[in-house]
Amino acid sequence: MKVPDFDFVVLGSGIAGLTFALQSAAHSRVLVLCKATLSETNTAYAQGGVAAVLDPNDTFEQHVQDTLEAGAGLCREMAVRFMVQEAPAAIRWLQGMAVGFDKDGSGDMALGLEGGHSHHRIVHVKDHTGRSIQQALEEAVRRHPNISVQEHQMGIELLTDTSDTGTFCYGVQVLDLHTNEVRSIQAQAVVLATGGAGQVYQYTTNPGIATGDGLAMAARAGAEIRNMEFFQFHPTALYQPNGEVFLISEALRGAGAELVLPDGSHFMHLYHSMASLAPRDIVARAVLTEMQRHNSPCLYLDVRHLPAGKVRQGFPSIYHKCATIGIDVEKHLIPIVPAAHYQCGGVKADLRGRTSIDRLYAIGEVACTGVHGQTDWPATRCWRGWCLPGVQQSM
Ligand SMILES: Cc1cc2nc3c(=O)[nH]c(=O)nc-3n(C[C@H](O)[C@H](O)[C@H](O)COP(=O)(O)OP(=O)(O)OC[C@H]3O[C@@H](n4cnc5c(N)ncnc54)[C@H](O)[C@@H]3O)c2cc1C
Structure with missing residues (x-):
């Protein structure tokens, strides 16, 4: 050789x-x-950004528990703990590489909120x-x-x-x-x-x-x-029947956007206590269920109640993308559908x-690695009652 x-x-x-x-x-x-x-x-x-425990009031344990919950009990806990504990150092390394994460008014890292997280812990550079x-x-x-x-x-x-x-x-x-x-x-x-x-x-x-x-x-x-x-579907891709698929970040829901039905009414509280910020798989399935129930090709995100300029300043890519297809997010609902997102x-x-x-x-x-699901299938640890066919459910 x-x-x-x-x-x-x-x-x-x-x-x-x-x-x-x-x-x-x-x-x-x-x-x-x-x-x-x-x-x-x-x-x-x-x-949207990257999750890490950087707020002194947040804890590794809470991040671990949120991740296990979002993984419906199927995650390999050891891999989750490793990821959570290494995350702050990884963010500092990226800063050392000159990634300019957004800061808040007092100069600390600005931390966003995303689905499944009980604490603000998403570092980001706008959207x-x-x-x-x-x-x-x-x-x-x-x-x-x-x-x-x-x-x-x-x-x-x-x-x-x-x-x-x-x-x-x-x-x-x-x-x-x-x-x-x-x-x-x-x-x-x-x-x-x-x-x-x-x-x-x-x-x-x-x-x-x-x-x-x-x-x-x-x-x-x-x-x-x-x-x-296991393939994760993101609940909110911009619905454009003949256009490319464009993501509407979960961080927008973290900033207050609400999922609504075609008549403008809220529905996510019927599916999970975290409503629009429930774990992603729950939101994606809820959106699909309601699309089918209403025979609608899409549902909607509503940001009209947010302060004027908030979406334009905090989410410029989303704001401008919507504007190019005639959607003024301060006046109109944003049409969304679930789309395949993460392997x-x-x-x-x-x-x-x-x-x-x-x-x-x-x-x-x-x-x-098992962060998103155990590599050796645990037949008895599925929390959500929708395990694979043939796999015994624990509840
Ligand atoms: C729209 C969108 C939004 C997302 N938002 C977030 C977010 O906010 N937060 C988050 O944590 N994650 C997010 N994700 C997921 C995250 O971006 C990806 O999981 C992550 O970037 C994957 O990184 P990677 O380095 O593994 O692969 P990639 O970034 O996908 O890179 C793959 C590389 O492999 C190369 N490649 C592929 N096949 C070959 C081949 N045969 N030969 C040579 N090279 C090859 C490609 O050219 C490319 O360079 C998002 C993903 C998408 C699509």
Whole structure:
């Protein structure tokens, strides 16, 4: 076997891939490959923000409990605890990378509220948090002498072999989308950071790159895949019968927007005590149920009661998007429908990103660590009474 070209080949240039590249490049030669431009990622479309315990009146334990509740009791608690405890340091690291999270009047981090959270803990940059994170990480990656970047390079197959201890990965086969040439790149380890598979669905908030390539490559190589039956639907994508799907961030509901029926009446209190800010799966199913009951192609978000200028200033992308299709959010209801949003399952990975194949790592949305559902199915812990067919429910 020839000497590896790089220590790490990272497939994917979203928050997962670029963070890994920056954290490992101090002592390693890293190649980042992506199949579009560096900037075309799910990450760049994220609006609302990132959850972390940063308010002295908030606690890790409360964040853990909120997450377990939102996960209907199916989350792997150890993974949730790890994520919650690491979140503040991750936010500080992003600030160190020059992500300018919004501050409140006293100079502290401005913390928003989102569905399922009992406390304000969402750090954000207006309603374009993902774009700001993407830009900051890209700039740092392009400056780093140990990181090479190659755009429009599509990973198509993992290079694997077997030894006495099992299968290992030693590189990736890549299609150059400009020249149509296929070449092999060898590395000490391959990191899948290829994001989700939202494009499998007809209506999704995900951009065109989200076609589950990393998942498919890993499956073909024999890696364990888990929980692909779990796909999160976001309750509030902008309803445009013939237009692209555009997300209306949950943070808007955190700022006071209410879900309403076609006649303007509230209904979410009938489904959950947190009403419009209930966990996302409950809201998405409630919206669909009410659409069917009213034979309506969509329901609505109402922000007309909010102070004038609040949406324009706090959610400029949403305000302007609505304006381009003739919706003045201060006067009109915003039509919404649920859309496929986040792949909860994926390549089974432990908390270090290790997969069932040696030297193959999976991080970010392509990975399934159990945060969104146990990797080894717990037949008796489903709280909401809608477990998979054939799985015994505990209540
Ligand atoms: C509209 C929208 C809003 C969201 N809002 C939020 C939010 O407010 N808060 C939150 O926490 N999350 C949010 N999410 C989810 C979050 O953005 C994603 O889960 C996260 O950004 C995924 O990051 P990632 O690095 O794993 O993958 P991505 O950011 O999706 O990056 C995937 C990368 O893989 C590359 N790739 C894919 N296939 C190949 C291949 N075959 N070869 C080479 N490269 C490949 C792509 O080119 C891309 O660079 C949102 C998602 C969307 C779509």
